[in-house]
Amino acid sequence: MKKGERRKQELLKIAYRMFIEKGYENTSIDEIIAEAGIAKGTYYYYFESKEATLEAVIDMMIEEEVGRAKEALETSLPVPKKLVSVIYSFRPAQDEQGIVNALDAKENIVMHEKVNRRIVEEAVPLLTEVVEEGISQGIFECTNIEKRVKMLLIMSQHMFDDGIFTGRDVEVYVDMVEKILGAKSGTMNFITELISGGVYVRTDDNQ
Amino acid sequence: MKKGERRKQELLKIAYRMFIEKGYENTSIDEIIAEAGIAKGTYYYYFESKEATLEAVIDMMIEEEVGRAKEALETSLPVPKKLVSVIYSFRPAQDEQGIVNALDAKENIVMHEKVNRRIVEEAVPLLTEVVEEGISQGIFECTNIEKRVKMLLIMSQHMFDDGIFTGRDVEVYVDMVEKILGAKSGTMNFITELISGGVYVRTDDNQ
DNA sequence: TATAAAATCGACCGTCGGTCGAAAATAACA
């Protein structure tokens, strides 16, 4: 009852790495089982299908990210920084950035898109909390929080994935964030320093 | 030199329809050639690969949409309405709405995403023109027009595809559009009536 | 040690995207 779970995790890790390195569509089951050193039947003993594996891989990723986000949620950071922290929690972990950059936005459309959709699903309720807190503190001012938060997330995803806002252009992003949430101009300015400070910097070997 | 081109267009139309009806990934070459009543070799005489067919199909779609957008661009509509017209030009034609709804957002991730990316590419320069016109008329007020327009487009795509803003929620979208472009509150209010007026209404059998 | 359950194996299958050389249809030229 323990051995099986360990093997499944092992396969999951291999699949995760290969999906990211070569893309979901370009990774064959044969390659995964070769890497794992098992027979095909064994693989299908643990996973219903290739797509089920993808879902499981994504579950694994999202679970970790939600964990980080909830940690950020419980800190005593000022609301604007907390907001950014939660959003940032859903970016791939620091040590995996390199790998992810290689394929995340370029190919691997299916996986990339599925991940982004799941992130929106999971992050919206958490961010809604933060924004509500901000409203009660008079920092934000808006209605329809969920819809706005959803848009904020989608914007942020495109900002990271496509690298739309580079260098000084971040100001545009900051401005849009403030206006979407009804924050006073300048409230989110710290984002600019955060990004130029290197926290969000991507090694731009792709695109 | 004529016959060949006609056949290619015929295959393109079949592929287009099937890609939309059943999704790109779920449509096999065998099904396409069966529908067309030709042999596989003939198919590959006209298309390098399945993906090349997808690109050609998308080209066909985008070409038509760009045409409609440029028409809208040359009208003497007031800038805010012109802006919306151009954006709306990139929605699937009225008579195809039904088909598109069935699969557009649900499955068919790859095609859907590729189409959306192409739309952003093609529509940004056109919309930038409109916004610049609006700025010179004092209707909009912003810098970094291209980035803002790109975000506006991405927001609009999600609005249509996911149906985020339904009914009265459109106000949120309108508000965000105004703020992103620096328009006076109320400038884009007519969008609300446009949508509730049925122009943008989708038959929500999907999702 | 006998038995049940969990885990592993790999040959096999149908489908898919794609290739290729030959044949048929069409155009160009004499």
Next chain:
DNA sequence: TGTTATTTTCGACCGACGGTCGATTTTATA
């Protein structure tokens, strides 16, 4: 018109892929 080029069509065939299944080995249970 007959003859040669060119364009178009054909379908058998290929390798890779995702997935199945009954047999077999390993492990837990009593």
